[in-house]
Amino acid sequence: MNEFELIARYFDRPARRAVLGVGDDAALLAPTPGMQLAVSADMLVEGRHFFADVSPEALGHKALAVNLSDLAAMGAVPAWCTLSLALPRVDEAWLSGFAAGFFALADEAGIELVGGDTTRGPLTIAIQVAGEVPAGLALLRSGARPGDEVWVSGAVGAAAVAVAARNGELTLDAATLAACSRRLDLPLPRLALGARLRGLASAALDISDGLLADLGHIAARSGCGARIDWDAVPVDPALSGLPEPVRRQAALAGGDDYELCFTAPPQAHAQLEALAQTLAVPLSCIGRMVAQPGVGAFVQEQPIVLPRAGFDHFAA
Numbered sequence: 001m002n003e004f005e006l007i008a009r010y011f012d013r014p015a016r017r018a019v020l021g022v023g024d025d026a027a028l029l030a031p032t033p034g035m036q037l038a039v040s041a042d043m044l045v046e047g048r049h050f051f052a053d054v055s056p057e058a059l060g061h062k063a064l065a066v067n068l069s070d071l072a073a074m075g076a077v078p079a080w081c082t083l084s085l086a087l088p089r090v091d092e093a094w095l096s097g098f099a100a101g102f103f104a105l106a107d108e109a110g111i112e113l114v115g116g117d118t119t120r121g122p123l124t125i126a127i128q129v130a131g132e133v134p135a136g137l138a139l140l141r142s143g144a145r146p147g148d149e150v151w152v153s154g155a156v157g158a159a160a161v162a163v164a165a166r167n168g169e170l171t172l173d174a175a176t177l178a179a180c181s182r183r184l185d186l187p188l189p190r191l192a193l194g195a196r197l198r199g200l201a202s203a204a205l206d207i208s209d210g211l212l213a214d215l216g217h218i219a220a221r222s223g224c225g226a227r228i229d230w231d232a233v234p235v236d237p238a239l240s241g242l243p244e245p246v247r248r249q250a251a252l253a254g255g256d257d258y259e260l261c262f263t264a265p266p267q268a269h270a271q272l273e274a275l276a277q278t279l280a281v282p283l284s285c286i287g288r289m290v291a292q293p294g295v296g297a298f299v300q301e302q303p304i305v306l307p308r309a310g311f312d313h314f315a316a
């Protein structure tokens with residue numbers, strides 16, 4: 001199978017919203033008048049972002065999910081994406097599994113694949129996504145103010161525990177490993193929540209590198225700091241049997257759960273609780289923004305000290 005047969009077979013589907021999709025030198029897209037485009041890219045490299053033995057279905061899902069999570073964090077509605085693949089060889093079983101995982105999530109999220117690139121090389125998946133958001137209403141990192149409450153969706157910590165277990169740093173019972181692996185391999189982007197946070201949240205992002213590190217980005221861009229109450233952090237129930245230091249490290253600095261972290265003025269508290277009910281997505285108020293720069297987690301007023309603060313590809 002050559003490059004063009006491969007694209008035609010696995011990635012060329014009839015155009016839907018796109019004026020022109022896969023097959024020409026570029027796709028043609030017509031954004032809805034009055035909307036801004038939110039554009040983001042994320043690359044996944046074997047050995048760095050995923051383990052070599054992960055199933056191709058899960059990989060197709062996850063590669064798109066982490067990109068959609070960025071659109072969710074902006075309050076954008078998914079519209080179009082491109083997919084660039086470096087493949088060590090043509091493996092049809094792998095390609096059909098990858099495409100199945102990718103398109104299942106793409107269809108669910110309403111995003112259309114309109115192009116990409118395919119080349120031989122070490123397994124690498126680079127996706128770019130574009131979503132629409134009403135002009136001026138995107139959720140930025142820079143809008144938090146001292147006094148705003150800090151919220152997080154769902155539960156955190158499970159994906160990091162799965163990574164530690166697969167790296168041989170932790171031994172888990174089978175049920176815990178299965179629950180944590182599910183969070184790591186099949187994250188669900190919080191798209192409905194992100195869209196509903198427009199006009200409610202003052203700042204937002206998705207948690208990919210760890211709750212404290214990511215909240216630090218909101219704090220830095222907003223020119224303030226944050227205090228987190230550890231007892232309010234929604235630690236994934238799968239971690240209930242693990243030692244407290246492991247739970248803290250995973251939930252505060254683990255990352256990879258792709259939950260949303262956002263801030264909102266206290267007046268929005270009741271509305272956010274109602275939204276959690278409507279969407280059936282747990283929302284936890286975990287602390288507040290403060291004037292003093294820096295982000296810390298506290299338990300009964302005592303600061304928590306973590307061995308590792310968050311994920312950084314270029315950390316020494």
Ligand code: ADP
Pocket residue numbers: 007011012021022023024025026027083084085113114115116117118
């Ligand atoms: P060019 O040489 O102009 O870069 P290519 O030969 O790389 O074009 O690609 C041919 C067409 O197939 C283009 O429309 C491109 O967007 C699309 N395409 C290539 N790889 C992928 C892929 N992995 N998924 C979706 N579309 C792809």
Ligand code: MG
Pocket residue numbers: 116117118
């Ligand atoms: Mg090309």
